[in-house]
Amino acid sequence: xxxxxxxxxxxxxxxxxxxxxxxxxxxxxxxxxxxxxxxxxxxxxxxxxxxxxxxxxxxxxxxxxxxxxxxxxxxxxxxxxxxxxxxxxxxxxxxxxxxxxxxxxxxxxxxxxxxxxxxxxxxxxxxxxxxxxxxxxxxxxxxxxxxxxxxxxxxxxxxxxxxxxxxxxxxxxxxxxxxxxxxxxxxxxxxxxxxxxxxxxxxxxxxxxxxxxxxxxxxxxxxxxxxxxxxxxxxxxxxxxxxxxxxxxxxxxxxxxxxxxxxxxxxxxxxxxxxxxxxxxxxxxxxxxxxxxxxxxxxxxxxxxxxxxx
Amino acid sequence: xxxxxxxxxxxxxxxxxxxxxxxxxxxxxxxxxxxxxxxxxxxxxxxxxxxxxxxxxxxxxxxxxxxxxxxxxxxxxxxxxxxxxxxxxxxxxxxxxxxxxxxxxxxxxxxxxxxxxxxxxxxxxxxxxxxxxxxxxxxxxxxxxxxxxxxxxxxxxxxxxxxxxxxxxxxxxxxxxxxxxxxxxxxxxxxxxxxxxxxxxxxxxxxxxxxxxxxxxxxxxxxxxxxxxxxxxxxxxxxxxxxxxxxxxxxxxxxxxxxxxxxxxxxxxxxxxxxxxxxxxxxxxxxxxxxxxxxxxxxxxxxxxxxxxxxxxxxxxxxxxxxxxxxxxxxxxxxxxxxxxxxxxxxxxxxxxxxxxxxxxxxxxxxxxxxxxxxxxxxxxxxxxxxxxxxxxxxxxxxxxxxxxxxxxxxxxxxxxxxxxxxxxxxxxxxxxxxxxxxxxxxxxxxxxxxxxxxxxxxxxxxxxxxxxxxxxxxxxxxxxxxxxxxxxxxxxxxxxxxxxxxxxxxxxxxxxxxxxxxxxxxxxxxxxxxxxxxxxxxxxxxxxxxxxxxxxx
Numbered sequence: 001x002x003x004x005x006x007x008x009x010x011x012x013x014x015x016x017x018x019x020x021x022x023x024x025x026x027x028x029x030x031x032x033x034x035x036x037x038x039x040x041x042x043x044x045x046x047x048x049x050x051x052x053x054x055x056x057x058x059x060x061x062x063x064x065x066x067x068x069x070x071x072x073x074x075x076x077x078x079x080x081x082x083x084x085x086x087x088x089x090x091x092x093x094x095x096x097x098x099x100x101x102x103x104x105x106x107x108x109x110x111x112x113x114x115x116x117x118x119x120x121x122x123x124x125x126x127x128x129x130x131x132x133x134x135x136x137x138x139x140x141x142x143x144x145x146x147x148x149x150x151x152x153x154x155x156x157x158x159x160x161x162x163x164x165x166x167x168x169x170x171x172x173x174x175x176x177x178x179x180x181x182x183x184x185x186x187x188x189x190x191x192x193x194x195x196x197x198x199x200x201x202x203x204x205x206x207x208x209x210x211x212x213x214x215x216x217x218x219x220x221x222x223x224x225x226x227x228x229x230x231x232x233x234x235x236x237x238x239x240x241x242x243x244x245x246x247x248x249x250x251x252x253x254x255x256x257x258x259x260x261x262x263x264x265x266x267x268x269x270x271x272x273x274x275x276x277x278x279x280x281x282x283x284x285x286x287x288x289x290x291x292x293x294x295x296x297x298x299x300x301x302x303x304x305x306x307x308x309x310x
Numbered sequence: 311x312x313x314x315x316x317x318x319x320x321x322x323x324x325x326x327x328x329x330x331x332x333x334x335x336x337x338x339x340x341x342x343x344x345x346x347x348x349x350x351x352x353x354x355x356x357x358x359x360x361x362x363x364x365x366x367x368x369x370x371x372x373x374x375x376x377x378x379x380x381x382x383x384x385x386x387x388x389x390x391x392x393x394x395x396x397x398x399x400x401x402x403x404x405x406x407x408x409x410x411x412x413x414x415x416x417x418x419x420x421x422x423x424x425x426x427x428x429x430x431x432x433x434x435x436x437x438x439x440x441x442x443x444x445x446x447x448x449x450x451x452x453x454x455x456x457x458x459x460x461x462x463x464x465x466x467x468x469x470x471x472x473x474x475x476x477x478x479x480x481x482x483x484x485x486x487x488x489x490x491x492x493x494x495x496x497x498x499x500x501x502x503x504x505x506x507x508x509x510x511x512x513x514x515x516x517x518x519x520x521x522x523x524x525x526x527x528x529x530x531x532x533x534x535x536x537x538x539x540x541x542x543x544x545x546x547x548x549x550x551x552x553x554x555x556x557x558x559x560x561x562x563x564x565x566x567x568x569x570x571x572x573x574x575x576x577x578x579x580x581x582x583x584x585x586x587x588x589x590x591x592x593x594x595x596x597x598x599x600x601x602x603x604x605x606x607x608x609x610x611x612x613x614x615x616x617x618x619x620x621x622x623x624x625x626x627x628x629x630x631x632x633x634x635x636x637x638x639x640x641x642x643x644x645x646x647x648x649x650x651x652x653x654x655x656x657x658x659x660x661x662x663x664x665x666x667x668x669x670x671x672x673x674x675x676x677x678x679x680x681x682x683x684x685x686x687x688x689x690x691x692x693x694x695x696x697x698x699x700x701x702x703x704x705x706x707x708x709x710x711x712x713x714x715x716x717x718x719x720x721x722x723x724x725x726x727x728x729x730x731x732x733x734x735x736x737x738x739x740x741x742x743x744x745x746x747x748x749x750x751x752x753x754x755x756x757x758x759x760x761x762x763x764x765x766x767x768x769x770x771x772x773x774x775x776x777x778x779x780x781x782x783x784x785x786x787x788x789x790x791x792x793x794x795x796x797x798x799x800x801x802x803x804x805x806x807x808x809x810x811x812x813x814x815x816x817x818x819x820x821x822x823x824x825x826x827x828x829x830x831x832x833x834x835x836x837x838x839x840x841x842x843x844x845x846x847x848x849x850x851x852x853x854x855x856x857x858x859x860x861x862x863x864x
Contacts, residue, residue, distance in 0.1 A: 067725060067728075068725075069655075069722055069725050071655060071658075074658060074659070077605075077606050077661050077662065078602065078658045078659050078660065078661040078662060079606055079661070093602070093603070093659075093718060094659065094718060094721055094722055094725075249712065249738065253735075253736060253738070254717070254721050254736055254738075255721055255724065255725065255736070265718075267582065268580075268581070268582045268601050268602070268603035268604075269603040271603070271604065271607070272603050272604060272606070272607055273603070
């Protein structure tokens, strides 16, 4: 029976190759070629790569400790310094080097982006796939729960949750994950609903695979590309949400630098010392843009139907 | 009293200038120049009442109840809405003289300074029309002494005969507060108290309506206060605004209620937004002061600099350490923290708007004496920590509020503490939340606070914040400090009749407390205020703060 299932898969792949034409080169070569051809995606990928490298190597790249308050980092009247030869991007209101804080701030964004998003994915995939596969009252309950969660104004809900717990990096990650699994759940729900009618699922049942095994070992692998795409796109969202929460003062707490709390600290100085807000703002914009461009390209590349239609 | 924000009591009135306080900013007129005391000499106030004075605050008032209000934000509104037996003269001379308010005249003082007898006015009514009699005054004062009220200044009232018995539940009334018919009041003290009139002139000494207080219970404080003063509460929408209007039945007559039709306090407005609103004419005052980010540019602006005022304040910013919470139970740890802080850096962070201090009493407070027990020495700090059993430092939580520069300054303090191995995580909360937290035993290990004079007597800097009697729930004794030996000495000074000798001995008391190091004195602030172009008659009093009845919109 298992041999028959494997044969079914091979037949499906042969049919697809016959229909679409057998491509040349390995998968990775084809992916890389596609990326190079798409200038916007390449730009996005380079930004994402830079962001990740900066976040990982911040201690090596930063000229100073991000928390050090330099006495020569303020003017004689106690005002922040504009960009100069010593402090390349200037200093903040406590005399700390802005460049160092910007580089270390990338770490917070990366950690939140990956962990919060990853956790949201796990929750969303579990809820959506379970609802679609189980059907019946399980699907009703889970998808109505999803609808309820989607109806909440996310930022306000996040503020309320943080107010109940307390601002910290861990709580931010958990809160963002709790609030952002819903979109993934709905997408996965729709896709699993369609996939569970396929013959390979029937075949899996025929060979005695349990519901859990069928769902997680036979169905979900087909959703890998979708999960990758939405994870990538989700990082952009979580970076923005973390920045927003830190901006309103309930995200990452000082003195730990995050782009959001750097903008929060800079908002009083926007008239006198605008660079304090400008550089973390540019960092957020570029990072979000990079992940969005990369995510769009991944969606186009990994979704075979969409890529061929293109 | 404690700060609520950067906004604090101004000080350095003429009296203090004469006492050699060294004030450089005792100006109250729109010129902002030193040594000019008085309101604007410019346009005359209009006849009648018109216009709304808009005042911005970051946070809502902590209390409207005169039994609980004890910070610089609610303070001026208490003087606006309530009457006391006596009050300060609030004209441009600002010389801290008393004038009768609820009393017909200043009291007759007999029995070696221990008995105060007042004749009461017969035409004072609460806003609800009820006539105020001696019974109302007696109730109001007993309410302050009642521990259930949790009045922050209750310790000032314990010198009244029978106060202790009443506070401990052994007596139904305070025997030393006696009604003499409907229109007389006598107060007997255990010992003479040179500052007792100042105590009576604090908002805690205001008359309130017992029936209303008891009817509304907890909601009295936020929403149903009942006063007799120039202005009455029209509405208070929590965290949004509070509106006062002139009291049409004020005993002093319409002229005494000033020239403003409405006084509106708007909450939830940051300092930055407040300054923008003043510049655009949408607001007239910002209670939290000028933000550090804009200070230099505003000061250098030829138009706005003319509308700025600065006052060397009779106040001290400091770091209190909770002596009931480890490791701050150990005096070596507290001294180490004292040695660890470079105070000049902190003053620089606030654009130089302060003077470094090492004492509890500010220089402009009578009884001040200079000394420095803990000059900046991080090596010595680390050595003391090692001696105390913390060779690798320790971890703690540094509480601060979200008002003005407090969070920034606290970040800097945390950074400096890290230099000696003390890892403090910063906890930023709303100003009112911090006030409640520090008044809770064993909740706040270390924080950033300030104290400003309630009146120009040095006892004001010891009794409410360092006495054993003040170490109770709701306190402003943030270190929860209580040393019976220090207490005895402070009480001796308090009742001393020879003022000159008394003032000479206060530096010794200051030093005694600082040897225990419950706080790290940081700086004495210089407050800079600014008002809108439309606001005229700006007057700021060293105790009562903004004098609304002198102002008008032009």
